[in-house]
Amino acid sequence: MQRSLDPAKVAQKYLDEVRNGLESLTETLSVVGFVTSDDLPSLTYANATQQKFTDVGIAYELRRIARLDLEDAIIEVNENSDIHGLFVYLPVFNNEQDVILRNLVDYRKDIEGGGQYWTRKLYDNDRFAAADDQTKKALLPCTPLAIIKMLTEAGVYLANTELPVSDRIVTIFNRSEVVGRPLAAMLSNDGARVFSFDINGPLEFNDGKPAEIDITRHHALAQSDIVITGVPSENFQKVSAAEIKKDAACLNFSFYSNFEEDIATRTGIFIPRIGPLTVAMCMRNTLRLYKNFHQSQTRDHSR
Amino acid sequence: MQRSLDPAKVAQKYLDEVRNGLESLTETLSVVGFVTSDDLPSLTYANATQQKFTDVGIAYELRRIARLDLEDAIIEVNENSDIHGLFVYLPVFNNEQDVILRNLVDYRKDIEGGGQYWTRKLYDNDRFAAADDQTKKALLPCTPLAIIKMLTEAGVYLANTELPVSDRIVTIFNRSEVVGRPLAAMLSNDGARVFSFDINGPLEFNDGKPAEIDITRHHALAQSDIVITGVPSENFQKVSAAEIKKDAACLNFSFYSNFEEDIATRTGIFIPRIGPLTVAMCMRNTLRLYKNFHQSQTRDHSR
Numbered sequence: 001m002q003r004s005l006d007p008a009k010v011a012q013k014y015l016d017e018v019r020n021g022l023e024s025l026t027e028t029l030s031v032v033g034f035v036t037s038d039d040l041p042s043l044t045y046a047n048a049t050q051q052k053f054t055d056v057g058i059a060y061e062l063r064r065i066a067r068l069d070l071e072d073a074i075i076e077v078n079e080n081s082d083i084h085g086l087f088v089y090l091p092v093f094n095n096e097q098d099v100i101l102r103n104l105v106d107y108r109k110d111i112e113g114g115g116q117y118w119t120r121k122l123y124d125n126d127r128f129a130a131a132d133d134q135t136k137k138a139l140l141p142c143t144p145l146a147i148i149k150m151l152t153e154a155g156v157y158l159a160n161t162e163l164p165v166s167d168r169i170v171t172i173f174n175r176s177e178v179v180g181r182p183l184a185a186m187l188s189n190d191g192a193r194v195f196s197f198d199i200n201g202p203l204e205f206n207d208g209k210p211a212e213i214d215i216t217r218h219h220a221l222a223q224s225d226i227v228i229t230g231v232p233s234e235n236f237q238k239v240s241a242a243e244i245k246k247d248a249a250c251l252n253f254s255f256y257s258n259f260e261e262d263i264a265t266r267t268g269i270f271i272p273r274i275g276p277l278t279v280a281m282c283m284r285n286t287l288r289l290y291k292n293f294h295q296s297q298t299r300d301h302s303r
Numbered sequence: 304m305q306r307s308l309d310p311a312k313v314a315q316k317y318l319d320e321v322r323n324g325l326e327s328l329t330e331t332l333s334v335v336g337f338v339t340s341d342d343l344p345s346l347t348y349a350n351a352t353q354q355k356f357t358d359v360g361i362a363y364e365l366r367r368i369a370r371l372d373l374e375d376a377i378i379e380v381n382e383n384s385d386i387h388g389l390f391v392y393l394p395v396f397n398n399e400q401d402v403i404l405r406n407l408v409d410y411r412k413d414i415e416g417g418g419q420y421w422t423r424k425l426y427d428n429d430r431f432a433a434a435d436d437q438t439k440k441a442l443l444p445c446t447p448l449a450i451i452k453m454l455t456e457a458g459v460y461l462a463n464t465e466l467p468v469s470d471r472i473v474t475i476f477n478r479s480e481v482v483g484r485p486l487a488a489m490l491s492n493d494g495a496r497v498f499s500f501d502i503n504g505p506l507e508f509n510d511g512k513p514a515e516i517d518i519t520r521h522h523a524l525a526q527s528d529i530v531i532t533g534v535p536s537e538n539f540q541k542v543s544a545a546e547i548k549k550d551a552a553c554l555n556f557s558f559y560s561n562f563e564e565d566i567a568t569r570t571g572i573f574i575p576r577i578g579p580l581t582v583a584m585c586m587r588n589t590l591r592l593y594k595n596f597h598q599s600q601t602r603d604h605s606r
Contacts, residue, residue: 096480099403100480200397210371211371
């Protein structure tokens, strides 16, 4: 196995795929990104996203906006048929209002796939975008999807098999509605036994469904073939080499490093970040949403 | 002005109103309440709610359920046309999943009025339940509604005037999506200037809209005619008599007392709790939802 994997390199083939998909269209896809933060790392990240979309051939307009104007602005974009996708840089309020914001985005423009419309389908293992049309595939949230693509690249997730992570034990630190919970559902649907930790304690997922369990972090880590971290806090006790099973695959998707520096001395593979691949999955979602919901509308008009 | 006001007494006239409304119907209204907690105060509260609904003549089935089965159970009730209303006792997970739960309730059965469908209408000052029918009034979330009814009873909110709290200054400690934020929008729509505090700091609401403001708790309290608290924490620094304007109206809707014991020495009126009136508003909402969405369906079937 490789000892590390560059998400930017893995992203490249998906970007090429999206670029090819765009070439067969008659229209340029148009996305709006809303950023409310003033701090430099957030703005740098937002500008980098814009650059990546533009490079692939999607028109990406980045709008800086006051946080209190954001709800009205989202509704306006929802209603604007010239815009095909919407990206909201979170956190904004850092409380439940952010959940409201995410769910205010029309599901047909939710290129991050983080709204309740799409995650609900995922929890129901419903693979289609609309009940009446089995040619249209459902959207998957971009970060969990990027994680699965990285694990595939690492040879840990065996794509094109019936149960790609059968008999694997996975520990995930994060159970947010947009990453940790959908990821636990997806991996357990694909055969894994998943221990899911958040600040309120552990749950165990099997076959896509959560159950109560009483297990310590120590006990979960010692038996896990895959360890995935996404805790947005410096206070998280980082996972160290001594805690994990030898040759485990370890992946961090938090902005903070949730692993100790010694982790790579014991991992089979260590993936310290997945950011660029998440953005690529977001573009892939943009194209899928366009084909599912916007392209057909255009056709209807032209007839 | 009175020095205190009993919410159970105020509730009585609304309960009578609901009872009269029910008598003119041919069908018994049916509500399901889901409770996941095992602790005695929660169960006692749930049983009390059930008793109150039953007393008024609404069939109220209380179901104890494991928290991990709740989403499926909500969806099942949403789809069951024999059930007209749904009550979910929160908190369940005590994180963003609770926001998801609340929004999973079909808006036509959301008797608490706390889902995004109804609060969005409130923020847009849209008073109607459906865009195509101005005879159907929109629902208001039950706790903010109960608070306004209490303030009306206290003579602080002048119902039947154009701007019932014109020129009043209000401070609210709580900006949750289900109480504090809708309440701030409602009171400011009705003429007040509202300082809204939560853990992330203050906002100022005028004419239903929030704006950034830099103001201390001390400065806000000293000029407020109405002080409303709803902080679900024992660590909140309770509001004391010395902090408030003389003869201010003070109201607490938190399960915890957010006022010091000395508060009544300086208030015009002190309302320490509003629970029973909230339940009455919830029944009022049940009746309104039935008339808006369920009764007409029945009629359609019978024709």
